[in-house]
Amino acid sequence: MGILIRRYQQDDADRLLEAAEESVEQVFPWMPWCHRGYSIAESRAWIAHCEATWVLEIVVALDNVASHGVAEKVGALREGVAHDRRHLHDRPHDAIVYALLRSRHRPGSG
Secondary structure (H helix, E strand, O other): OOOOOOOOOHHHHHHHHHHHHHHHHHHOOOOOOOOOOOOHHHHHHHHHHHHHHOOOOEEEEOOOHHHHHHHHHOOOEEEEEEEEEEEEOOEEEEEEEEEOOHHHOOOOOO
C-alpha cells in the first residue's frame, strides 16, 4: 500500500469532518481541534488555513506513542526535540519533529 501526500482541497471538507468525528477519542488528547461537535465550518476553515500555510512536517507530543509509530512507519526522519512546541489543553508540551523528504523517501517504506 502506498501513501499519497497532497494538500487538502475544499472538496475534502466532508471527509475531514467524518475522520474527526470517528477519531475524537484517540485524537482529542493530542489535537484539541478534534473535539466533540467539530463542524463542517471548522473543517472548511482548517483546509483554508492549510492552503495558505502548507508545510510538510509531523510534530508529535513526546508521550504520543501511537503517532510516533505512524511517523516512523511512513519513513519520516526524526529531526529532534522541540521544547514547548505543542500546546495541548492550554499547556505546553515538548514534541518530536519529523520530516518527510521526497529526496529520502524510499518507495515501499510507508
